[in-house]
Amino acid sequence: MAMPPTVSWRGDARTGALVIIEQTLLPSELRLLELTDLDGVIDAIVRLAVRGAPAIGVAGAYGCVIALRSGLGAAGLERLADARPTAVNLRWAVERVKSVAEGDVKKALAEAKRIHASDEDTCRRIGQHGAALIRNGMGLLTHCNAGALATAGMGTALAPMYVAHANGVKFRVFADETRPLLQGARLTSFELSEQGIDVTVIGDGMAASVMRAGRVQLVITGADRIAANGDAANKIGTYGVAVAARHHDIPFYVAAPRSTFDAALASGNEIPIEERSESELRRLGPTQLVPAGAKVFNPAFDVTPAGLITGLITEDGIFSPGQIRSWLAGG
Numbered sequence: 354m355a356m357p358p359t360v361s362w363r364g365d366a367r368t369g370a371l372v373i374i375e376q377t378l379l380p381s382e383l384r385l386l387e388l389t390d391l392d393g394v395i396d397a398i399v400r401l402a403v404r405g406a407p408a409i410g411v412a413g414a415y416g417c418v419i420a421l422r423s424g425l426g427a428a429g430l431e432r433l434a435d436a437r438p439t440a441v442n443l444r445w446a447v448e449r450v451k452s453v454a455e456g457d458v459k460k461a462l463a464e465a466k467r468i469h470a471s472d473e474d475t476c477r478r479i480g481q482h483g484a485a486l487i488r489n490g491m492g493l494l495t496h497c498n499a500g501a502l503a504t505a506g507m508g509t510a511l512a513p514m515y516v517a518h519a520n521g522v523k524f525r526v527f528a529d530e531t532r533p534l535l536q537g538a539r540l541t542s543f544e545l546s547e548q549g550i551d552v553t554v555i556g557d558g559m560a561a562s563v564m565r566a567g568r569v570q571l572v573i574t575g576a577d578r579i580a581a582n583g584d585a586a587n588k589i590g591t592y593g594v595a596v597a598a599r600h601h602d603i604p605f606y607v608a609a610p611r612s613t614f615d616a617a618l619a620s621g622n623e624i625p626i627e628e629r630s631e632s633e634l635r636r637l638g639p640t641q642l643v644p645a646g647a648k649v650f651n652p653a654f655d656v657t658p659a660g661l662i663t664g665l666i667t668e669d670g671i672f673s674p675g676q677i678r679s680w681l682a683g684g
Contacts, residue, residue, distance in 0.1 A: 356374075356383070356501065356544075356547065357374065357383075357385060358372075358374075358505070359373065359374050359403070359405075359408050359501060359502050359503075359504065359505065360372075360373055360403060360408050360411045360412050360415070360469070360505050361373075361469075362415050362418075362462065362465065362466065362469075363387070365462075366418055366422065366458040366459045366461065366462040367422060367458065369418075369462075370387040370388060370389045371387070371388040371389075371394060371412060371415040371416060371418075371419065372385055372386070372387050372388075373385070373386050373388065373397060373402060373403045373412060374386075374403070374502065375402050376401060376402055376403065376404060376502060376540065377400065377401060377402055379502075379539050379540055379543055380539055380540075380542075380543040386402060388416075388419070389419065390419060390423065391416065391419050391420045391423055391425055391429055391432070391433065394412065394413075394415075394416040394419055394433065395416075395432060395433060395436045397412070398412060398413070398416075398436040398437055398443070399436055399437065401534065404498075404502075404503065404536070405498065405499060405502060405503020405504055405575070406440040406441070406442040406443075406503070406575070406576070406577045406578070406609070406612075406613050407442055407472050407475075407476070407503060407504040407505060407506075407509065407610060407612070407613070408502070408503050408504050408505060409436075409437060409440050409442055409443045410440075410442030410443055410445060410446035410468065410472070410612060411446065411465070411468055411469050411472055411504075411505045413433055413434070413436075413442075413443045413444075413446045413447050414446040414447070414449070414450050414464065414465035414468045414469070415462075415465045415469075416433050416447075417430060417433065417446075417447055417450040417451065417454065417461050417465065418450075418458055418461045418462045418465060420432075420433055421454065421456060421457075421458045421461050422458045426456075427451075430447055430451050433447055434447040434448070437627060438625045438627050439577050439578055439586055439624065439625055439626060439627045439653065439654050440577040440578065440613075441577070441578040441612070441613060441614075441615045442577075442610075442612050442613055445612050446465075446468055446612070449464065449468065450464045450465055450468070469505050472504055472505040472506055472610070473505050473506035474506070474668075475506065475610045475611075475668040476504050476505070476506025476507045476508055476509065476512050476610075477506060477507065477512070478668040478669075479509055479512045479513070479608050479609075479610065479666055479667065479668055480507055480508075480512030480513050480515055480516035481516055482513070482666055482667070482668075482670055482671055483512060483513025483516070483573065483606070483608055483666040483671070484513045484514075484516035484517040484520065484522075486513065486571060486573075486604070486606065486666075486671075487513055487514065487517040487522055487524055487571065488522065488524075489522055489523050489524070490523065490524065491524040491525070491570045491571055492524070492525045492526075492527065492568045492569045492570055492571075493514065493524055493525070493526045493527070493569070493570070493571050493572070493573060494526070494527040494528075494529070494560060494563070494564070494569045494571075494572045494573075494594070494598075495510050495511065495526065495527075495528055495529070495537070495541060495572070495573055495574055496529040496531060496537060496557075496560075496572075496574050496587070496588060496590055496591050496594050497529070497531045497536045497537055497541070497574065497575065497587065497588035497590075497591070498511075498531070498536040498537060498540035498541045498544070498575075499511055499574065499575025499608065500512075500515075500540070500541060500544045500545070501544055502540050502543075502544060503540075503575060508544075508575075509575045509576075509608040509609055509610065509666075510573045510574050510575040510607075510608045511541070511544065511545070512608065513573060513608065513666065514526060514545070514550060514573075515548065515550075518548065518549070518550050523551075524551070525551045525552075525553065525568075526541075526545055526550060526551065526552045526553070527552075527553050527554075527555050527560070527563055527568065527569060528541040528542050528545070528552055528553070528554050528555070529554075529555060529556075529557050529560055529590065529594065530554055530555065530556050530557055531557065531588055531590060532557050532590070533633045533634050533651070534633060536588065537554065538554045542554050557590050557593075560593070560594050560597055561593075561597035561600075561601075564597055564598065564600075564601040564603055565601060569598075569601075569603055570603060570604075571603065571604055571606070572594060572595075572598045572603055572604065572605045572606065573606045573607075573608055573666070574587050574588075574591050574594070574605075574606075574607055574608070575587060575607070575608055575609060576607050576608075576609040576613055577613065577654060578613060578614075578615050578618075578624050579607070579609055579613055579614045579615065579665070579677070580614075580615060580618040580619060580620050580621050580623065580624060581614075581615070581616050581617075581618060581619055581620075581677060581678050581681065582619060582620050582621075582659050582674065582677070582678070583659030583662055583665065583673075583674025583675070583677045584620050584621025584622075584624070584656055584657065584658055584659050584674075585607045585609070585621070585656065585657050585659075585662060585665075586621060586624045586626070586654045586655070586656045586657075587607070587654060587655070587657065588653070588654060589652055589653060589654055589655050590655070591654075591655060591657055592655040592656065592657045592661075593655075595657045595658075595661040595662070596661065598661070599661050604663040604664075605657075605661060605662055605663050606662070606663055606664050606665070606666055606671075607657070607662055607664075607665050607666070608665075608666040608667075609665065609666075609667065610667065610668055611667060611668065611669070611681075614677065614681055616678075616681045616682075621656035621657075621658065621659075622656075624654075624656055626652050626653070626654050626655070626656075627652070627653040627654060628650075628651060628652050628653065629651050629652075629653045630651065631649040631651055633651055634649045634651050635649055659674035659675075660674075662674050665677065667680070
């Protein structure tokens with residue numbers, strides 16, 4: 354099937370709507386959701402109907418148009434920017450639209466569309482740089498979903514795979530299921546299989562064993578926020594993948610746009626980690642998994658130290674963690 358854009362805008366600034374793929378229903382149902390009020394936009398971001406740092410940023414940019422035309426002003430924009438604390442792209446996009454628009458909804462929409470177009474171009478460039486790492490016969494592993502469903506373009510971590518596939522390179526992808534919300538099983542496998550890429554879903558606890566068996570030669574993940582020293586926050590479980598990759602001498606790369614880097618944070622210790630509802634772990638649909646008397650800890654992200662990261666794939670090229678500060682400063 355032809356997948357519609359993950360995030361788009363339909364109509365003009367005064368009466369238009371933010372249109373997103375309702376990702377909580379995938380892969381069983383592909384449904385578009387039209388959002389015309391700020392509460393709806395925030396709800397969609399919080400409950401992961403739209404998710405992935407770049408896609409959240411683009412959705413947040415369009416959400417600014419809705420907030421401003423609804424007369425909610427600075428308070429509304431702040432609520433929007435706070436919807437998910439770890440993904441820095443959201444606040445970055447809201448602040449950018451706010452500063453350019455100065456309350457004008459037409460200017461806000463124009464800036465949101467520029468952010469959208471920029472993300473599409475950024476994804477393409479990340480894909481081109483990262484594709485050089487992928488060779489015939491390789492086994493790749495990724496965690497969570499950092500493809501088209503996480504961006505306004507072809508993705509971040511999956512973009513090199515799409516470019517390599519288009520260039521005729523033959524490889525295999527192992528997609529961690531990514532507990533507890535199964536973004537790898539539901540979303541990454543959906544995307545890759547739709548594009549004809551060889552993809553195998555594995556349980557999160559299987560990654561190290563698959564590496565030991567020699568089936569993985571390269572790991573690429575996305576990120577939701579990266580500190581100035583190269584420490585990277587991504588979906589919970591990524592840190593364990595990086596540790597296993599280091600033990601098995603497998604290169605571990607993080608793919609992300611400049612907007613995901615937070616130069617104001619010296620290290621990953623300063624990245625705020627979102628804790629989500631206990632229900633995500635306690636239940637699977639109608640089935641109770643955890644007894645009422647047991648506690649639940651459900652952080653949405655973990656931080657992979659820069660020392661475990663081989664390189665960071667960006668729109669401007671591939672950098673080592675030690676080069677990030679200079680790159681962010683324009684050097």
